[in-house]
Amino acid sequence: MATPAARPALSHWTSAHSTHSAPQTHVAHEAASPRQKVLFVTSEIAGLAKTGGLGDVARALPTALSRRHDVRVLMPAYAEVLRRAQPVRVLGELPGQAHIPPCRVGRTTLEDGLQVYLLLCPELYQRSGNAYLDEHGRDWCDNHIRFGRLCLAAAQLTAGPNWLGWQPDLLHLNDWPSALAPCFLSQPAPVLLTIHNLGYQGLFHAASGVDLGLDVEQPAYQDLLHHQSLCFLKAGIVHADRLSTVSQTYAEEIVRPGIGCGLEEILAVRLHEGRLTGITNGIDPHWDAATDPALPGNFHPGDWRGKALSRRYASEKYDVRADGPLFVVISRLAEQKGIDLTEQVAGHIVAHGGNLVVMGQGEPALEQRMCQLQQRHPAQIAVHIGFDEIEARRLFAGSDFLLMPSRYEPCGLSQMYAQRFASLPIARRTGGLVDTITDGATGFLFDDAAAGGYQAAIDRAFSVYQCPRRLRQMRRQAMRAPRSWHHAAEPYHRLYQQLLHDYGALPVPAARQAQA
Numbered sequence: 267m268a269t270p271a272a273r274p275a276l277s278h279w280t281s282a283h284s285t286h287s288a289p290q291t292h293v294a295h296e297a298a299s300p301r302q303k304v305l306f307v308t309s310e311i312a313g314l315a316k317t318g319g320l321g322d323v324a325r326a327l328p329t330a331l332s333r334r335h336d337v338r339v340l341m342p343a344y345a346e347v348l349r350r351a352q353p354v355r356v357l358g359e360l361p362g363q364a365h366i367p368p369c370r371v372g373r374t375t376l377e378d379g380l381q382v383y384l385l386l387c388p389e390l391y392q393r394s395g396n397a398y399l400d401e402h403g404r405d406w407c408d409n410h411i412r413f414g415r416l417c418l419a420a421a422q423l424t425a426g427p428n429w430l431g432w433q434p435d436l437l438h439l440n441d442w443p444s445a446l447a448p449c450f451l452s453q454p455a456p457v458l459l460t461i462h463n464l465g466y467q468g469l470f471h472a473a474s475g476v477d478l479g480l481d482v483e484q485p486a487y488q489d490l491l492h493h494q495s496l497c498f499l500k501a502g503i504v505h506a507d508r509l510s511t512v513s514q515t516y517a518e519e520i521v522r523p524g525i526g527c528g529l530e531e532i533l534a535v536r537l538h539e540g541r542l543t544g545i546t547n548g549i550d551p552h553w554d555a556a557t558d559p560a561l562p563g564n565f566h567p568g569d570w571r572g573k574a575l576s577r578r579y580a581s582e583k584y585d586v587r588a589d590g591p592l593f594v595v596i597s598r599l600a601e602q603k604g605i606d607l608t609e610q611v612a613g614h615i616v617a618h619g620g621n622l623v624v625m626g627q628g629e630p631a632l633e634q635r636m637c638q639l640q641q642r643h644p645a646q647i648a649v650h651i652g653f654d655e656i657e658a659r660r661l662f663a664g665s666d667f668l669l670m671p672s673r674y675e676p677c678g679l680s681q682m683y684a685q686r687f688a689s690l691p692i693a694r695r696t697g698g699l700v701d702t703i704t705d706g707a708t709g710f711l712f713d714d715a716a717a718g719g720y721q722a723a724i725d726r727a728f729s730v731y732q733c734p735r736r737l738r739q740m741r742r743q744a745m746r747a748p749r750s751w752h753h754a755a756e757p758y759h760r761l762y763q764q765l766l767h768d769y770g771a772l773p774v775p776a777a778r779q780a781q782a
């Protein structure tokens with residue numbers, strides 16, 4: 267690994283009143299090993315705590331990368347994590363800083379051998395609700411402390427405390443909950459930030475930095491502000507050595523107003539510096555209709571009987587008609603996902619003999635509107651408000667079409683799961699949906715976030731449904747389309763190599779020079 271030379275330490279941000287004393291002791295690197303030690307920092311991981319696609323990626327990508335590198339995951343020990351992850355071995359303790367409390371670090375090993383470091387801090391993480399929201403669906407009011415704790419821990423572990431017996435060569439951060447970590451590093455370290463969704467930025471009152479021990483009087487603190495708020499994501503965009511997004515098309519889109527969510531200018535700077543890359547997500551190889559034990563029947567292109575069994579299961583379980591195509595929505599119910607557009611076309615689907623099952627949870631107003639939709643068409647529309655991974659798999663398998671009219675979509679995984687289970691996605695031509703769906707071959711794409719084009723794409727799907735030969739052909743193509751993480755991880759490997767190679771050799775980014 268190149269010597270980190272040019273990068274200024276950010277510890278000068280830490281307020282003089284801070285109680286921070288990050289462990290400094292280094293553990294010797296395994297000189298001969300070509301495997302890099304990677305600390306992969308995330309706020310969720312499928313199997314322990316998942317609210318959406320980040321959880322899937324955080325489970326599958328480190329596992330795929332483990333073939334080439336020593337990847338360990340760091341995440342908070344929410345109550346549900348501790349229920350599922352046993353045994354947890356306590357390794358040591360990390361000091362707090364300002365209002366960030368001290369915490370212990372435990373370790374658990376997942377069934378495939380992936381090691382996960384858990385932040386044990388009951389006052390921050392052991393609560394009802396999910397990773398980000400309380401049981402009423404409101405943001406936890408101390409989320410800046412909760413995820414400030416995660417960021418600080420990532421930086422402290424990067425310094426390699428003695429009790430850890432391991433020191434990462436690079437930090438791989440994911441989305442806003444870990445994006446502030448570079449601001450806590452007491453010494454330089456290579457940092458990659460992967461942006462899964464720019465729409466969630468981690469915005470807090472401008473003075474919140476005081477609670478985190480950041481010196482808000484320093485001119486450099488201004489770099490962390492976005493519209494007069496402390497912005498975790500912007501901190502990562504400015505201070506990570508390299509950025510990636512989860513598809514190539516999204517990487518091109520986010521430097522433009524609108525999809526850039528107000529951060530497009532700084533992202534354009536990073537792109538211009540050659541530090542922003544798009545890497546399209548893959549899916550876990552376990553998504554296989556031929557072997558998935560959760561399905562009412564297994565199937566493959568030579569034998570569709572399991573698909574028919576799954577379709578029958580869906581109509582019985584959700585009490586919709588057994589005839590006509592089955593459309594499904596499996597999604598967080600959020601504005602991003604274009605749920606209101608599906609509301610507008612639902613009557614059209616029903617009028618043409620289709621059925622619709624919605625499985626989702628999220629914004630209370632959208633949940634309510636989906637329930638009203640079911641009341642309007644009880645024989646053909648069913649709505650399940652909740653999060654159920656097993657039922658989601660069965661619905662992907664039992665459905666004919668997946669509706670995904672996203673206003674923007676960094677990559678999207680649901681469309682790939684649907685394809686793998688021979689359900690054809692009907693999706694907007696945006697972000698990763700462009701990179702993963704071939705219109706007319708592995709799904710259907712439409713342009714504008716408006717009911718007209720969406721309805722026309724649905725009509726094309728109805729036509730294909732009427733023609734069994736064409737339907738089978740598209741299903742076969744769709745099942746072959748998604749890349750598994752075994753392939754999709756390769757560009758991350760190359761990015762790690764580049765990051766480590768150029769670390770210390772490239773000029774300091776403009777944003778950093780300004781604060782140095």
Ligand SMILES: Nc1ncnc2c1ncn2[C@@H]1O[C@H](COP(=O)(O)OP(=O)(O)O[C@H]2O[C@H](CO)[C@@H](O)[C@H](O)[C@H]2O)[C@@H](O)[C@H]1O
Binds near residue numbers: 626627680
């Ligand atoms: N009610 C429910 N019950 C069961 N399962 C449900 C569910 N609602 C959603 N899911 C599951 O959650 C995941 C959603 O992943 P997506 O990638 O489609 O979207 P998300 O916006 O959460 O992810 C963000 O991060 C990912 C990962 O990078 C990007 O692909 C994406 O574009 C970006 O918005 C899928 O596994 C889906 O099946």
